[in-house]
Amino acid sequence: MIRTALLLSLLVFALQTSPTPGQAPPDGWPTYNGDFTGRRFSPLTKINDRNVKGLGLGWSYRLSTPGAGPIKGTPLVVNGIVYLTAPDHVWALDARTGREIWHFENKSKGGIHIGNRGVGIRGDSVFVATPDCHLVSLNIKDGTERWRKTICDLDLYYYASAAPVIVGNHVIAGVSGDDLDVPGYVQSHDADTGEMQWRWYVVPQKKGDPGFDSWPNEDMAKHGGGMTWQPPTYDPELNLIYVTTGNPQPVVAFKNRPGANLFTASIVALNPDDGKMKWYFQSSPNDTHDWDATQTPVLFDADFDGQPRKLLAQASRNGKFFVLDRRDGRALVSSDYVVTNWSLGFDKKGEPIPNPAKNPQIDGTLVTPNQGGATNWPPPSFSPATGLFYVSAAQAYSVWYIYDPGDNPQGWGGTDRGGWSQNMVQAIDYKTGKVRWSHKWEGGGLSGLLSTAGNLLFTGDGSSGNFVALNATTGDPLWHAGVRTSVSNGPITYTLDGLQYVMVGAGDTLWAFVMNE
Amino acid sequence: MRFEFIGVIVLAVGVAVSGQGRGARPPAQPQPRPTPASPVAPAGQPSNEQNDPRAATARRLCGVCHPFETVVAIRRTKSQWEATVENMIGRGARGTPAEFATAIDFLSEAYGLSGAGPVRMAAGPDDKPIVDPKASEMGTPLYGQECLACHGADARGTAAGPNLVRSLTVLHDRYGSALGPYLRTSHPPVPIAGRGAAATGPKFETLTNTQVLLLAHFLRDRVNDTLRGAPMFKPGNVLTGDARAGAEYFNGEGGCASCHSSTGDLAGIGRRLEPVALQQRFLFPAAATRRPGPNARVVTVTVTTESGETLSGPLERMDDFTVSLRDAAGNYRSVRRTPGTRVVKNDPFAAHIELLSRITDKNIHDVVAYLETLK
Numbered sequence: 001m002i003r004t005a006l007l008l009s010l011l012v013f014a015l016q017t018s019p020t021p022g023q024a025p026p027d028g029w030p031t032y033n034g035d036f037t038g039r040r041f042s043p044l045t046k047i048n049d050r051n052v053k054g055l056g057l058g059w060s061y062r063l064s065t066p067g068a069g070p071i072k073g074t075p076l077v078v079n080g081i082v083y084l085t086a087p088d089h090v091w092a093l094d095a096r097t098g099r100e101i102w103h104f105e106n107k108s109k110g111g112i113h114i115g116n117r118g119v120g121i122r123g124d125s126v127f128v129a130t131p132d133c134h135l136v137s138l139n140i141k142d143g144t145e146r147w148r149k150t151i152c153d154l155d156l157y158y159y160a161s162a163a164p165v166i167v168g169n170h171v172i173a174g175v176s177g178d179d180l181d182v183p184g185y186v187q188s189h190d191a192d193t194g195e196m197q198w199r200w201y202v203v204p205q206k207k208g209d210p211g212f213d214s215w216p217n218e219d220m221a222k223h224g225g226g227m228t229w230q231p232p233t234y235d236p237e238l239n240l241i242y243v244t245t246g247n248p249q250p251v252v253a254f255k256n257r258p259g260a261n262l263f264t265a266s267i268v269a270l271n272p273d274d275g276k277m278k279w280y281f282q283s284s285p286n287d288t289h290d291w292d293a294t295q296t297p298v299l300f301d302a303d304f305d306g307q308p309r310k311l312l313a314q315a316s317r318n319g320k321f322f323v324l325d326r327r328d329g330r331a332l333v334s335s336d337y338v339v340t341n342w343s344l345g346f347d348k349k350g351e352p353i354p355n356p357a358k359n360p361q362i363d364g365t366l367v368t369p370n371q372g373g374a375t376n377w378p379p380p381s382f383s384p385a386t387g388l389f390y391v392s393a394a395q396a397y398s399v400w401y402i403y404d405p406g407d408n409p410q411g412w413g414g415t416d417r418g419g420w421s422q423n424m425v426q427a428i429d430y431k432t433g434k435v436r437w438s439h440k441w442e443g444g445g446l447s448g449l450l451s452t453a454g455n456l457l458f459t460g461d462g463s464s465g466n467f468v469a470l471n472a473t474t475g476d477p478l479w480h481a482g483v484r485t486s487v488s489n490g491p492i493t494y495t496l497d498g499l500q501y502v503m504v505g506a507g508d509t510l511w512a513f514v515m516n517e
Numbered sequence: 518m519r520f521e522f523i524g525v526i527v528l529a530v531g532v533a534v535s536g537q538g539r540g541a542r543p544p545a546q547p548q549p550r551p552t553p554a555s556p557v558a559p560a561g562q563p564s565n566e567q568n569d570p571r572a573a574t575a576r577r578l579c580g581v582c583h584p585f586e587t588v589v590a591i592r593r594t595k596s597q598w599e600a601t602v603e604n605m606i607g608r609g610a611r612g613t614p615a616e617f618a619t620a621i622d623f624l625s626e627a628y629g630l631s632g633a634g635p636v637r638m639a640a641g642p643d644d645k646p647i648v649d650p651k652a653s654e655m656g657t658p659l660y661g662q663e664c665l666a667c668h669g670a671d672a673r674g675t676a677a678g679p680n681l682v683r684s685l686t687v688l689h690d691r692y693g694s695a696l697g698p699y700l701r702t703s704h705p706p707v708p709i710a711g712r713g714a715a716a717t718g719p720k721f722e723t724l725t726n727t728q729v730l731l732l733a734h735f736l737r738d739r740v741n742d743t744l745r746g747a748p749m750f751k752p753g754n755v756l757t758g759d760a761r762a763g764a765e766y767f768n769g770e771g772g773c774a775s776c777h778s779s780t781g782d783l784a785g786i787g788r789r790l791e792p793v794a795l796q797q798r799f800l801f802p803a804a805a806t807r808r809p810g811p812n813a814r815v816v817t818v819t820v821t822t823e824s825g826e827t828l829s830g831p832l833e834r835m836d837d838f839t840v841s842l843r844d845a846a847g848n849y850r851s852v853r854r855t856p857g858t859r860v861v862k863n864d865p866f867a868a869h870i871e872l873l874s875r876i877t878d879k880n881i882h883d884v885v886a887y888l889e890t891l892k
Contacts, residue, residue: 067585070584109643179745181743339874363753364796397607403751403752413743418603418800461836461837477838
């Protein structure tokens with residue numbers, strides 16, 4: 001009876017939502033998020049809440065280069081082949097067996113090798129960014145190099161880690177790194193030739209540029225940071241990419257950058273053909289806690305206040321949840337998805353108002369979230385079947401200190417220290433921004449999420465080292481498999497030969513689970 | 518974004534290594550420096566991965582989230598390793614206090630920095646310049662004489678001259694390769710103090726190669742000063758509270774006195790710990806209290822199985838599906854968590870965790886001031 005009621009409610013909800021532009025077919029996972037929307041929701045139901053207990057291991061693959069992992073990227077699956085990455089590496093694997101087909105290794109000149117988020121694929125080309133600031137095009141058949149372009153300056157301590165996103169003939173690449181005070185940007189390259197088509201700077205590069213008034217002077221503005229760590233999402237109907245931007249520089253010592261520091265810690269809508277900005281929404285005005293706002297801007301079409309709307313939702317690193325109208329960036333919902341103590345509510349635009357007392361202090365101030373944030377890069381998920389936005393979250397406290405008390409700090413100038421954290425999955429009702437259910441983990445750490453029409457939510461339970469399936473409606477644990485270490489990426493699912501697979505990375509191993517029914 | 522991170526999360530780790538040689542390239546792989554024999558490494562051997570049983574513990578704790586090679590790519594002082602481990606515990610690293618203590622001991626011996634060696638934790642190219650601290654020090658008076666008036670003591674610029682820490686010439690430089698030609702041929706004429714803008718001195722054609730090298734080291738040192746983990750970045754004065762108000766909070770609203778006593782367990786705590794350590798330890802005891810000992814506090818658990826058996830003891834591991842503990846006889850017991858299994862966890866630091874959501878910054882500073890008086 002309960003199940004019937006649940007199915008009915010899911011059906012009713014499904015009727016209220018319409019297919020979101022940019023969704024992909026279920027027989028693969030052809031982009032970082034599976035499709036352009038960033039929802040990481042699969043319509044597949046072969047594996048579902050009734051039979052998930054029978055999910056078993058199909059195969060596993062351990063990275064052939066020791067020390068290259070952990071797997072922090074999302075593998076892509078196209079035409080029965082898995083494309084897996086680690087910094088400086090791409091592997092092509094048989095999706096039926098895990099057998100290695102080819103392996104590309106970049107001869108590195110440096111850069112931080114902390115993670116690579118994955119490849120982009122267009123036709124017979126595979127695109128990957130390397131830590132030493134290159135965007136590389138590979139032949140999908142054998143992994144041989146077609147072209148490579150320098151996208152950032154290693155001497156300025158940039159590096160590259162984001163998965164390229166392909167929109168038409170545009171290969172869109174972001175940049176990483178927040179050591180020195182340098183500007184973030186996102187740029188587009190011709191998929192065939194590699195030539196740069198446009199670059200959009202996150203922070204004003206000269207007086208009079210948009211957002212300039214939110215900085216004290218040109219020098220601070222043009223060195224103001226705002227890295228583009230994560231792949232954008234895309235709405236083909238509106239022809240807008242949604243780019244998310246990182247924290248301002250100097251990171252923690254904030255004295256010499258009063259103002260909102262646009263367009264750092266923001267969600268911006270750009271035209272993918274020319275890189276021109278249409279609108280922005282700043283998730284963290286004048287951030288002082290390293291809370292980049294680069295969490296996935298998830299796109300879905302659903303009812304809001306009784307009207308069908310084109311929506312964008314983000315659970316931001318600062319602990320705030322936003323639902324925007326993605327046509328114009330107007331905020332419809334602003335809320336807290338964990339307890340936060342650093343803001344004085346929201347302004348009329350729906351942006352948080354920072355509490356100056358919770359900026360880092362010489363003698364320390366206790367802040368939640370901590371530097372790692374209420375969430376971080378592990379991808380969230382939105383299920384149109386449940387209407388819930390799922391995020392891997394932390395209620396985390398730490399003390400923030402200013403180390404450089406001077407008037408002109410550079411770089412970092414402070415940090416947080418110590419702490420306590422409780423990790424959990426938060427399921428947020430997009431209509432209200434309220435947490436519908438919360439499932440706490442004993443283990444620490446964040447993992448990516450995948451929801452399916454089978455009423456399942458796949459994720460990891462942190463350092464407990466299990467890959468877990470939760471009931472997507474209630475959060476109850478239904479299934480787990482010990483994968484030895486933390487789930488380190490976002491799980492994916494696809495069908496092959498009529499069988500549904502669920503794939504996840506944990507440490508240096510990729511695990512493919514399959515329902516053999 | 519750290520904190521992979523972390524944060525990464527990208528986390529506060531990079532791939533650079535410390536500057537330890539004159540202009541030497543950073544080694545491609547971490548090369549443990551020789552250290553005195555540790556109590557657990559074979560006598561006369563340096564502590565490293567091959568011969569130190571503690572390595573496995575460190576590798577396991579850190580390896581849950583990071584490639585171990587990334588963790589140890591940057592050498593750190595012992596106190597920096599301690600702070601790093603505390604941070605990681607705060608971000609969810611799980612292990613016993615003894616395991617964390619073991620990891621810190623190993624990391625500070627095998628991947629430590631002794632004495633005055635600078636920590637230059639940085640990203641950037643493999644061939645980035647490594648600062649020789651002695652050369653930087655020798656460059657200081659030269660900088661003071663030739664550059665400071667316009668570019669400022671910290672090289673971050675003044676109204677008279679640009680910021681050199683952000684200078685592309687400096688950032689692209691390799692031991693004077695870009696700096697030398699620029700200074701000798703392109704640097705604008707420098708006004709002679711007190712004689713108006715028209716009166717300019719000579720350009721820097723006469724700088725010797727050695728002088729250029731010293732300036733290059735000095736300037737790279739100033740760039741490194743801005744990076745997270747820079748040695749100059751230390752907490753300032755945290756003793757800003759009111760000790761009397763702190764005592765009131767301790768004995769009243771804070772509820773501290775229900776477990777602690779200024780003349781008992783906390784007697785002399787202000788003598789034993791620095792103020793910032795006091796602050797960290799009372800807020801985050803689970804992260805900051807790592808040392809095992811007779812009074813070590815561990816999480817315990819009581820499990821009532823479906824069959825009605827009750828097990829109790831120190832928690833080994835727990836997730837949604839299994840719980841394991843050491844029973845009263847010291848045996849390892851593992852229990853599947855079924856709907857009929859009852860689990861009660863007892864965290865000795867629960868009162869500290871509860872405090873986090875209600876304590877104010879004023880309370881924190883007052884309590885630190887009070888604890889500091891307990892000499």
